[in-house]
Amino acid sequence: MRALLKRELNLALRAGSGALTGLLFFLAVITIFPFGIGPDLNALSRLAPAILWVGALLASLLGLERLFSQEREDGSLDLLVMQDHPLALSIFIKCLAHWLVTGLPLVLAVPLFGIMLNLSPIGIGAVMVTLLVGTPAITFIGAVGAAVTVSLPRGGLLIAILVLPLVIPVLIFGVSATNGALFDPDPFTSPFLILCALSLFTMVLGPLAASMMLRHSVE
Amino acid sequence: MFGKHAAYIIPSYTLTVLVIAGLLLWILATYRKRKNEIAALEAKGIKRGAGGEQ
Amino acid sequence: MNDVATQKTGFWTWLTGLANPTRFMGLADRWIPWLAAITTALLALGLWMSFNAPEDYQQGATVLIMFIHVPTVWLAMFCYLVMSISALGTLVWRHPLSDVALRAAAPIGAAFTLLGLITGSLWGKPMWGAWWVWDARLTSFLVLLIIYLGIISLGRALEEPTQAAKALAITTLVGFINLPIIKFSVDWFETLHQPASVSRLAKPAMDVAFLYPLLTMALAFSFLFATLHLMNMRNEILRRRIRSLKLRAAAGER
Numbered sequence: 001m002r003a004l005l006k007r008e009l010n011l012a013l014r015a016g017s018g019a020l021t022g023l024l025f026f027l028a029v030i031t032i033f034p035f036g037i038g039p040d041l042n043a044l045s046r047l048a049p050a051i052l053w054v055g056a057l058l059a060s061l062l063g064l065e066r067l068f069s070q071e072r073e074d075g076s077l078d079l080l081v082m083q084d085h086p087l088a089l090s091i092f093i094k095c096l097a098h099w100l101v102t103g104l105p106l107v108l109a110v111p112l113f114g115i116m117l118n119l120s121p122i123g124i125g126a127v128m129v130t131l132l133v134g135t136p137a138i139t140f141i142g143a144v145g146a147a148v149t150v151s152l153p154r155g156g157l158l159i160a161i162l163v164l165p166l167v168i169p170v171l172i173f174g175v176s177a178t179n180g181a182l183f184d185p186d187p188f189t190s191p192f193l194i195l196c197a198l199s200l201f202t203m204v205l206g207p208l209a210a211s212m213m214l215r216h217s218v219e
Numbered sequence: 220m221f222g223k224h225a226a227y228i229i230p231s232y233t234l235t236v237l238v239i240a241g242l243l244l245w246i247l248a249t250y251r252k253r254k255n256e257i258a259a260l261e262a263k264g265i266k267r268g269a270g271g272e273q
Numbered sequence: 274m275n276d277v278a279t280q281k282t283g284f285w286t287w288l289t290g291l292a293n294p295t296r297f298m299g300l301a302d303r304w305i306p307w308l309a310a311i312t313t314a315l316l317a318l319g320l321w322m323s324f325n326a327p328e329d330y331q332q333g334a335t336v337l338i339m340f341i342h343v344p345t346v347w348l349a350m351f352c353y354l355v356m357s358i359s360a361l362g363t364l365v366w367r368h369p370l371s372d373v374a375l376r377a378a379a380p381i382g383a384a385f386t387l388l389g390l391i392t393g394s395l396w397g398k399p400m401w402g403a404w405w406v407w408d409a410r411l412t413s414f415l416v417l418l419i420i421y422l423g424i425i426s427l428g429r430a431l432e433e434p435t436q437a438a439k440a441l442a443i444t445t446l447v448g449f450i451n452l453p454i455i456k457f458s459v460d461w462f463e464t465l466h467q468p469a470s471v472s473r474l475a476k477p478a479m480d481v482a483f484l485y486p487l488l489t490m491a492l493a494f495s496f497l498f499a500t501l502h503l504m505n506m507r508n509e510i511l512r513r514r515i516r517s518l519k520l521r522a523a524a525g526e527r
Contacts, residue, residue, distance in 0.1 A: 144443065144444075144447055148427065148440040148443060148444055149427070149430070149431075149440070151431065151433070151436060152430055152431070155430070158423075158426055158427060158430060161419070161422070161423045161426060162423045162427060162444060164419065165416045165419050165420050165423070165448065165451065166447065166448070166450075168416060209443055209447060212364075212439075212443060213439060213440060213443050216435075216436065216439040217436045217439070217440075223333075224333055224334050224335045224399050225334075227335060227338065227395045227396070227398060227399050228334060228335060228337050228338055228395075230395055231337075231338045231341060231342075231391075231392045231395045231396070232337075232341065234388070234391055234392075235341050235345070235388055235392065238384055238387065238388050239384070239388075239497070242380070242381065242384045242501060243501065246501060246504045246505050246508060247504075249508045250504065250507060250508050250511070253508060253511035253512060253515060254511065256515055257511065257514060257515060257518065260515065260518045260519070260522070261518075263522075265518050265521055265522045265525070
């Protein structure tokens, strides 16, 4: 399994522009919002958790296309399905590699973007932690969308539309937990725990549903 | 007749009728179009297989 | 005991027999006129009952909107339930008509959801002063519309029929989680939307003067759904026939 993970990571990193594009898109979203909202620092800092979360969410969604793009391009989808280890496990490893390359950078960029939005250190910490726990859920749910559209060469936008309704709860609890950390009466722990639960839940269901779909698309 | 809420009641019913009628007309029009297309294809001598295919 | 056994087999045999598209078309052609007639009659009755209902103490005449809003919402969700069962039919039993049923239902469900949103908005403004609020039930109902449109888009994008069927089925089932959220969000989260007053098991909290027209309209809309669904299933089967005829023509010309 470790060998598979290493291989996936190499592939993902070599595929190159994916990780960087996601990061740049995140930056673009963060940059545009102040133009829309106005330079009022108070307003920005109050909206910053939501802006950061929406930006990271959109960047993740648009990157989902790359999950199986390698396999589709060189036709090795059949090989992936016919391996000895369970397909769901392979997909789980792929998602993990994908998240490490596209999701983790988003989390690491939060301190810089948070400062741009005048977010307090506690807020930055809260957003980082919630994104760290929440972005894997987006990847795992996204795997189902990617598997379903695997035969479409430009299915990126369609994946985003299909997956968006399903990741709304992740967004809700992520922002809710962050606001809980920032503002006194709101709780942090309960939304955060629900977020963890969502990630664990999708960690199992996502690869399973995706494997079911891939298996049938190869038959 | 509906008092002050007519401005809400009338659009509700009108829009409902329009949407449902639109849906119905779309389904009927598609039905007719496809029936004609099949007739045209079969007239050109393209026959279906025995037993009907999906 | 024997009777029940043969009855059960009889139904399943009939259902499997329907897998033959020609047989289904015949059945649809026979049933649709009747369903349409019943729909029209029920709609006429329902509308008559609605317009003769007294004015509600709080709502005034806007209760008339409720008589369409509630049925459209119920049907929007019922349609998704039908699609989900069809999805299971595709994945578990591989019944060939399941995919036809799913694809045919989607646009109808989307239309009902759209109507539910519009009538809800038009009812909400005079009643509670807002065209829209981002509470749990309204938001999850809007999400239902997005899910419907996503499924329709996916259906149009995927060409190859067998793979498309699996993809649509899985997508539909994954989206099914939204239905309990819509239903129970009113109980879970304090919202502006009024809590359930019809489905209380003991006794509906609604006065019969309003309950009967509402139920009649709901029944009318159900038959409307059945009629439109069968009609669209016919269309879907025709679409596949055209596709295979064209493929056959292209192959023959080589």
